[in-house]
Amino acid sequence: MSTTAGEERDELVQPKEHNTLFPIFLKLENLNLLLVGGGNVALEKLRAIFQNTPKAKVKLVGREVIPAVEKFLTEHQVPFEQRAFRVEDLSGVDLVIIAINEKAVSAEIQRECKEKGILANVADTPDFCDFYLGSVVQKGNLKIAISTNGKSPTIAKRVKDVLNDTFPNEIDEVLENMEKIRNTLEGDFSDKVRQLNDITTVLAVKTEPETPRHKKTVQTILYVAASICLMVLGHLLFSYITYDHVNTATTWVTNQFDENLLIYMLGGFIAQMIDGALGMAYGVSATTFLLSFGISPAAASASVHTSEIFTSGVSGLMHLRFGNVNNKLFRNLLLPGVVGAITGAYILSSLEDYSHFLKPIVSAYTLVLGLIIIRKALLPKIKKKKTKNIGILAIIGGFLDSIGGGGWGPIVTSTLLAGGRNARYTIGSVNLAEFFVAFSSSVTFILFLGMNHFQIILGLILGGSIAAPIAARLASKLPVKTIMIIVGLVVILVSLYNIYRIAPKLL
Incomplete structure (x- = not known):
């Protein structure tokens, strides 16, 4: 059976892959997070968590807890137990981060989480992740999360470095001033949006690139x-x-x-x-x-x-x-x-x-x-x-x-x-x-x-x-x-x- 030229083009043109992740920001101080693992990867996750949310509610379970992790947990008063993971550890937990170097065990823990309706992240294993921990740029109240859809954390870190250099530290003062301005605006929602748009137009001025x-x-x-x-x-x-x-x-x-x-x-x-x-x-x-x-x-x-x-x-x-x-x-x-x-x-x-x-x-x-x-x-x-x-x-x-x-x-x-x-x-x-x-x-x-x-x-x-x-x-x-x-x-x-x-x- 023959096909038309248009049908042939439809078969050849494949939809380009794009990032379908839905970005959200979590209030970890209101959630219970379980971290499984006590090595260097776990330490990296701990630093990321507490850098963003100093009052995060975290509990750690790890068969081996290295001294650096133990020191960090003690300084931040994080409860931990040096033992293997148990299913009952998931009781009352909202999120789980699995940071161990055992793929079979990680897959089993992720399966238990899925059965209980708990979102899980398995370090360096995108297929087992319900959410990713992206690179974060933070300047005071401004926070930008970067995702490569699990393709390359290294590229995410490079983008983070670029954005860190791009945004001045004074951007936080701009946000505070904008909040003060917003609180003084009068009129309905449309009027306030229009006034704020006029004020911030200067931020969208096209700059002249330099090679x-x-x-x-x-x-x-x-x-x-x-x-x-x-x-x-x-x-x-x-x-x-x-x-x-x-x-x-x-x-x-x-x-x-x-x-x-x-x-x-x-x-x-x-x-x-x-x-x-x-x-x-x-x-x-x-x-x-x-x-x-x-x-x-x-x-x-x-x-x-x-x-x-x-x-x-x-x-x-x-x-x-x-x-x-x-x-x-x-x-x-x-x-x-x-x-x-x-x-x-x-x-x-x-x-x-x-x-x-x-x-x-x-x-x-x-x-x-x-x-x-x-x-x-x-x-x-x-x-x-x-x-x-x-x-x-x-x-x-x-x-x-x-x-x-x-x-x-x-x-x-x-x-x-x-x-x-x-x-x-x-x-x-x-x-x-x-x-x-x-x-x-x-x-x-x-x-x-x-x-x-x-x-x-x-x-x-x-x-x-x-x-x-x-x-x-x-x-x-x-x-x-x-x-x-x-x-x-x-x-x-x-x-x-x-x-x-x-x-x-x-x-």
Whole structure:
């Protein structure tokens, strides 16, 4: 008898096997569990049970109980008997885990469990299992169970390692905050679901994947650039260290610690507190502060960028370490940003003699940045258009960052985020590029102005170091929108004051 082509295809196409297990989470503190066995496998099961449910009700029966198991049972006050399994051990039991190296005995115990309607798990024997003990990822209240349908526990453990690295420990704080939000929502069930969906939409933003090849390229560029930076810094440093200088170094360093250093430390402290809360505005805040104390624009910008080498370098490395850098975006920002920074630093240092004219210009620029910060805080969400011409944006950001002593973050980061780019990869890539922008600007200033602002740089670094842990702590407590408005107002007021103070001298 012949068959049609369609019938032949139906015979050839077999349904693909899939995992039919139904996942559930058990409250073991409300169930009675019997563990049969006292060897290493039993110890592994015990650790898994009590790691997930510290108050689990467990009883162990084993012909041989190794010392490690006995110690564990004693520490957790688990009753046990060192003897062979008996059928009466199943009385009052809800679950059984069989962890012995005797397949025939295991099969017999499983058969007894089945007759009594008790669910059983036989270690390393999937066919005899009514349930599996999967690998578990736990971050506080978040718990994820992984199953390979009994095919490969090793793969389950590898997936567990990946998920453990993926979810930050702070995810538990997110869950607690979501619970608080849920308890304050009003309306019926549909309204609450809709509100929670709006709040958590950001978690479902599609991230831009990075291949191992791309990551290796970024790391190679970073290591090569860092080596060149160290060589240049070493050359610049040792060109100023002679035998005569070494003899007077102690006295010179001691002289740096005066009331002026405390003022610069205060500037570094304030700037880092702002940057820690907003993730930007370190440069504009520190520059505005220094200008208000009479520091020239070139000296202020040079000092701020030199101190930023340390802060942005550490920040960039951390973002790279945690996979927050988009390789393509970083490349598009790097060279244009460096070119813009060098150009701005060269122009500003060449016009150092005209600082009395530059101060009101730079103050006007910081005034505009203050307005941008407030606008970003108050502006309602609008339809986003992806930013094009990233190279031009980076050149402008690097140039204005050198001229004004800040602006790379407020200009570049804000523009890219407003264009709809992923926040994680944008902030990470811009921060990593900022290290090279700050370094290029600093080297240019040093070549044309010399290393004459050590006290300012030291004060900014010391003040910023003190503020960093405090800012990190407060960042999760204070409303960002309010902080941005306050920072914008402070920058605007100080900039206006600087313009008011300098303007009469120009007239």
